[in-house]
Amino acid sequence: MSTASVPVGAAALVRRRPPPAVRRQRFLVAVANHSLLIAAAIMFLAPFAFIVLTALMTNDQALSSHLWPHPFRWRNFSDVFHQAPLLRWTLNTMIYSVVATIGVVVSSVPVAYALARLRWRGRNLAFMVVLIALMLPPQVTVVPLYVMWSKLHPFGFHFIGTLWPLIIPNWLGDAFSIFLLRQFFLTIPEEYLDAARVDGCGELRILTTVVLRMAKPAIAAVALFSFLYTFNDFFLPLLYVGENPSHWVLSIGLSEFRSLRQVQWNLTMAATLLVMAPAIVLFFLAQRAFIEGVTLTGVKG
């Protein structure tokens, strides 16, 4: 980038050696900017800090106005597991998140490919409909869906109270993932696909070999978002398993944690921290996929 300014000799000189006054001003601006950043960082981190500190307090202390734990009570983290079936909720959450995420990827990739790279009548209309489905609030269709699941009980199997009404729709395409994958597939150069076609590949082969290999970052992003979305999901689990504690997921369990047995704030904060942990650990393991994925959602409106 900087090479672009080289031909303009005078300007390059000015940029390289600004007069002391300008340099001092720039230095001060940088100091001010970094001070602001540090102040903002402290404000962003403070809630985490207070949650951690409270999670290590005794109950009496959590209800006092002391901010520093005295003594540190590490037992809170193991007590949480005795107070509430946290493992059960984690298992339910994992079933929901993992099975739904696999479904989203498997079912959305072919649809996105057909919308991005195949030419057929009604393609634009179909894409438009995907966009509409993506943008309308889920509350618009939630009542009849609930009615549908409650009326549907094949072989005496009841869907209400189980996680199936949450999982099954994900196996039939997810509008957000289709949208994201389509935008990415559009950027794959046509030459690669044509080369494969010349070699006699059918569209399905092209998709499973060429496209899948080139779209790894996008697929990783879709899987990541789908996992986090289902992990965080509260509204749908509340509707379908809210009345059935043995099928509760972490989000529901945590929201009921305090009222369950009059549990204390210190344990509540310890549980809160445990629920926050997986996403944060996942972030540090796959930081690049996160940042790239988030950027991918925004850059190509």
Added chain:
Amino acid sequence: MLLLMSPWLAGFSIFFGYPLVMTGYLSFTHYDLLSPAKWIGWANYSYLLHGDPQVWPAVVNSLEWIGIVVPLQVLFAFGVALMLARARLGLGFFRTVFYLPALAPPVAATLGFVYLLNPATGPINTVLGHLGIQGPLWFQSPSWAKPSLALLSLWGVGNTMIIFLAAILDVPRHLYESAELDGAGPLRRLRWVTLPTVSPVVLFAAVFGVIQGLQYFTQAYVAANIAAGQASQAGDTINNLGYPQDATLFYPVLLYQHGFVNFNMGYASALAMLLLAVAFAVVLVILLNSRRWVHYAGAVR
């Protein structure tokens, strides 16, 4: 083509098209899931418009959220992204710090904030007290409950911020250099170089924020439940929706209450139809104007 599209075709018709039509039908009926739906004409709609005392507060709450908090989120995320883009030291560190809260699951984050903002002994009011400031009642006060939720949403603004940061860093260097040669100061470079180049991304974020605002539910629901349980000390969570005094009764919360607490499916469908009309109008405006800014985004890259 048909093979590739089939998962979505099935998913779309079963889980979107059919329920959408059924919402329309149910909105003209009285239906409690137990006895068959009974056609009652426009009665639900006339109750919605003239009878239900909670509709107007819920509509106002949601409009306030979309009109005030969503623009605040965009501005705040943009400000933080601007500071980050100018950072010379520790860009990676600061970016991680500002992004982390966005990873906290909504239920966990809400629980944390209700504790942090606990009026009597919460850490925030304790710190404010040391500074000689009498802290507000936060989630316990009808006038402070929404600002508390707004703080929570500003804390989790990381995704938008990352998108803005990527867009700002993408602005071609030579544009700044030529503006500087023409004698433009930092403010005018921001106004005439940065803003026009990133405006499609900002617009996209604003639109996305409005869509999210229309379905704002989880944080409001959890905050109301926990704060009400805290006030009563009984930990009792039967119908605390909107606590305190309907301050957190957003439109989706009202819909949930009628549909899934009272099982008044017909009336909830009428509420859903109103939401659909508003959401569809928003979506239509977006789609009709999208050509312009999608093209913009393509040209920038």
